[in-house]
Amino acid sequence: MKWFKPLKSVALSALISVSGLVSMQAKAELGYPEKEELRFGFIKLTDMAPIAIAYEKGYFEDEGLYVTIEAQANWKVLLDGVIDGRLDGAHMLAGQPIAATMGYGTKAEIITPFSMDLNGNGITVSNEIWKQMKPNIPKRADGKPQHPIKADALKPVVEKYKDDGKPFNMGMVFPVSTHNYELRYWLAAGGIHPGYYAPHKGDTSGQINADALLSVTPPPQMPATMEAGTIYGYCVGEPWNQQAVFKNIGVPVVTDYEIWKDNPEKVFGIT
Incomplete structure (x- = not known):
């Protein structure tokens, strides 16, 4: 070669x-x-x-x-x-x-x-999940949701799904992506276990003991996958958060700037 x-x-x-x-x-x-x-x-x-x-x-x-x-x-x-x-x-x-x-x-x-x-990602949930989250979100004086929206508001929703025996699935783009880390941090900060990795035991799913099951979904497929009900939310870069808004199928709840200010997002890679 x-x-x-x-x-x-x-x-x-x-x-x-x-x-x-x-x-x-x-x-x-x-x-x-x-x-x-x-x-x-x-x-x-x-x-x-x-x-x-x-x-x-x-x-x-x-x-x-x-x-x-x-x-x-x-x-x-x-x-x-x-x-x-x-x-x-x-x-x-x-x-x-x-x-x-x-x-x-x-x-x-x-x-x-x-x-x-730097930055550029957001976390979006489906309209149905947003509807269930809204009662748990603190309101501003004008009645609108207070930002940044914490995963605390999602925790009762995830717990209900678990009680009903339903897995709560969310998407991220790649195991070593900042999207994965940001989504896990946001969930964990709200008391939702995002799961463990155990590669030494042959388990690279990242779903050990998870309350929310995170799986890899290619960015362009995320809106359609959420619309189909396969996942209930995702962490991705633009334009796929805004695509959910344009299609009226989901609501962005937090940006990665509010989770990890100025994080390195994309680079140019060569051998």
């Missing part, structure tokens, strides 16, 4: 074209890229915008790079594409380079030359 050699100059050229943080003199010293034709992957989320803008505005061509961008089915497919060389780089979850380098999943050294965004 000698053809697959994403070297430092390629990475730096891509970094320059998107971020513009390197001076013209430093750029000139890089010389010509070893590989001019590149394929970058992304998931259909608002925070892939830096790649889309660079592509549409011709910034890649300005650096002598001919880039094709391709939507990927899910985060695992995207990461595997970068590792096996099908993709030369990609819009990634901030946790993916760390997890891959540690050997969680497919082991590979993934480098992050720059961050693509």
